[in-house]
Amino acid sequence: MRLITEKNLSKITIYIFIIIMSSMIFMISYFYVKNTYADFEIQMQKFVKEYYDEQKNTLKKEINTIIDVLNYNITKENVQEKELKEDAIRLLNNISFQESKSNYYFVYDIKNINGGDDFAVQVVNPNRLDLIGKSISTNFKDFNGKKFREEFLTNIRKHGESYTTYAYKKPNTNDKIKQKLSYFKYYKEWNWVIAVGIYTDDVEKEIAVKRKDLELKVRKQVGQNIVLFIMFLSIAILISIVVSQKIDEVLKKYDNKVKTKEKELKDLNENLEKRIAEEIDKNREKEQLLIQKSRFIALGEMISNIAHQxxxxxxxxxxxxxxxxxxxxxxxxxxxxxxxxxxxxxxxxxxxxxxxxxxxxxxxxxxxxxxxxxxxxxxxxxxxxxxxxxxxxxxxxxxxxxxxxxxxxxxxxxxxxxxxxxxxxxxxxxxxxxxxxxxxxxxxxxxxxxxxxxxxxxxxxxxxxxxxxxxxxxxxxxxxxxxxxxxxxxxxxxxxxxxxxxxxxxxxxxxxxxxxxxxx
Missing domain, CATH: 3.30.565.10 (Histidine kinase-like ATPase, C-terminal domain)
Known part of the structure; x- marks a missing residue:
């Protein structure tokens, strides 16, 4: 049994076209969505890096502002250093970085810049009032076992500043331990290390909000493009239907021609000898035309090659x-x-x-x-x-x-x-x-x-x-x-x-x- 016949040729054409176009649209949509989300992840990674860099710059800017204030106060006449330090401690205890109360300033009074069990005395730390006035050790480890004080002190000795990440108690969270990014800077005039930090869970919340907004935009964009792909597929199917109808018309014309030829064949049988002679003459003419045409084609190819050479x-x-x-x-x-x-x-x-x-x-x-x-x-x-x-x-x-x-x-x-x-x-x-x-x-x-x-x-x-x-x-x-x-x-x-x-x-x-x- 023949799968494709003259009667179902147009339908088969439509089905094949729809299958091919649907497969193409599906593949295009799949790779488009895949690449779009891949680009989204790359953009998010870039955004996170830039956002953290911005936070670092902000921390540094805040510390530099405090140091500018301290330098200005030092220039005041008839004010003892002890009194200036006390004013600075009161100031740093009563201000917070940005609107979040989780971000605060803290200060170490350095006794031994090389570190050790009594390398400094904590003079400012609104989050750990129990440490005020007490000696601090560089051997102290955070919740994850990291000696973060030894790390920032090493960078202070080399560069005068340090960005350090560590686990530390977060204020107003029932003593929950959170990751914190702090900026430490050495204030040589008073032998202080002044620092300020942010808790990364606060940063991650802001990043999550940004991610959610971007995901909504990406989904919307993907949805719009998928709709466009489907519209294109629909238009293509409509065109295929029109083309199929044209094929039907051609087949009908072909069928009419076949019937006409059958009638001519009957007429030919009625006057066979005469028609045979006529057809032989016609075939000879056609053969001569084909021979002549083949010669022209060969000549054309030769001329083309000669022209090339x-x-x-x-x-x-x-x-x-x-x-x-x-x-x-x-x-x-x-x-x-x-x-x-x-x-x-x-x-x-x-x-x-x-x-x-x-x-x-x-x-x-x-x-x-x-x-x-x-x-x-x-x-x-x-x-x-x-x-x-x-x-x-x-x-x-x-x-x-x-x-x-x-x-x-x-x-x-x-x-x-x-x-x-x-x-x-x-x-x-x-x-x-x-x-x-x-x-x-x-x-x-x-x-x-x-x-x-x-x-x-x-x-x-x-x-x-x-x-x-x-x-x-x-x-x-x-x-x-x-x-x-x-x-x-x-x-x-x-x-x-x-x-x-x-x-x-x-x-x-x-x-x-x-x-x-x-x-x-």
Missing amino acids: WRQPLSELSSILMYIKFKHSINALDEKTMQIKSSEADTVIEYMSHTIDDFRNFFMPKKEKEEFYLYKVIDSVMTIVSSSLKNDNIEVIIKLDKETKIKTYLNEYEQVLLNIIKNAKDALIEKEVKNPTITITAYEENDYVVLFIEDNAGGITVEPIGKIFEPYFTTKDDTHGTGIGLYMSKIIIDKNMKGKLRVRNTKNGAKFGIHVPKSL
């Missing part, structure tokens, strides 16, 4: 003509220069002619192979492209053994070299490389001659890298490439020459390796 030589020819025109315009065109440039132009034109022959022969099984020196091929290719490379300040470094020979198809081998060098040049220009360089090296490896062409354009970013050899694949725009050059080069080396065309990235750029048998 001619772009560089035409550019070189244009450069030569522009150079001659420039020399002539400044009356500097001597006979020697004219002969040199004419020779270069002849070389380019000859190569263009060879390119046509090469593309024509590419589709023909008979080709001639010949033995040649590798360096002469490089010289021939550089004659064509050297002018263009010089115009773009691209240096070409050639390291070859002049005795290296190879026996293969010369024109095709040159075509591959030109393709790779042109791609290297385009990459160097596109990436605006400083000191652009193309390096050509070669060596013999068993039965192969290996030629390397390497640039310093940073390498190929396509993954996998072998994708650059696929037909019509290109990283350039339509005006700079069709994606056929490397594909044709791969066909020439791998299939026609029984070799290997490979590419890999080095620390500087891309490195193409042309492995060709010494003799086919």
Whole structure:
């Protein structure tokens, strides 16, 4: 039993479309919600850090304000230090930091800055009146076993101040132990350490309020976007229904055409011989049209490939003509220069002619192979492209053994070299490389001659890298490439020459390796 028929084709189309769109919307919604909440957590972490930094700055500011007041009072005349200290103690006992009564000032009168059992006397601590006037030890441990006094005193000795976190009794909480963040600063004039702190549970409450507000906003935003996704899905489903109806109309037309053909077939049976002759003539015409069309397609592909291969030589020819025109315009065109440039132009034109022959022969099984020196091929290719490379300040470094020979198809081998060098040049220009360089090296490896062409354009970013050899694949725009050059080069080396065309990235750029048998 057939699952898809002409009658249920439109319905199947709708169902498939709805399933695909629903799956896409679900995945988009899922990742959107996931990423949104992930971003929310990152923002919250940033907010918490900034909030605690702000609290630290506030603590420091409060202590600095108190110290400014003490410094001002010291400047008063006819006031004993003892009296000034007593006024300061009364002041610090009767003020609190911010509106919360949990935050208070406390002061140590330092007796031994290096610490110990009697390193200081507590002179201010509204939360622990039982400690006033008593000696304080740095060996004291908080509820979690931390010697916080030893920690802040160590920082006082090094920096004159300290931020310290520890567990301590919170006022008005029935002696509950809470984490506290305090700022300690050394007041050298009186040998005091003045401090103020905040209980982190108060801070966490404020952070929790902020978190709740942000969560509400995030939920609202997520909800709005989910609604938009659902609306989009609904619209897409409506469109699919309309498209399905159009498909039904097309099928009905197709059905009518089938019925018409059936009627024509009946008519054909009535006058079979005449109709057969007529249909044979029609089929012959159609076959001729198909043959002609296939020829045009093949011709179009060949012209496209030739055009691709001619772009560089035409550019070189244009450069030569522009150079001659420039020399002539400044009356500097001597006979020697004219002969040199004419020779270069002849070389380019000859190569263009060879390119046509090469593309024509590419589709023909008979080709001639010949033995040649590798360096002469490089010289021939550089004659064509050297002018263009010089115009773009691209240096070409050639390291070859002049005795290296190879026996293969010369024109095709040159075509591959030109393709790779042109791609290297385009990459160097596109990436605006400083000191652009193309390096050509070669060596013999068993039965192969290996030629390397390497640039310093940073390498190929396509993954996998072998994708650059696929037909019509290109990283350039339509005006700079069709994606056929490397594909044709791969066909020439791998299939026609029984070799290997490979590419890999080095620390500087891309490195193409042309492995060709010494003799086919």
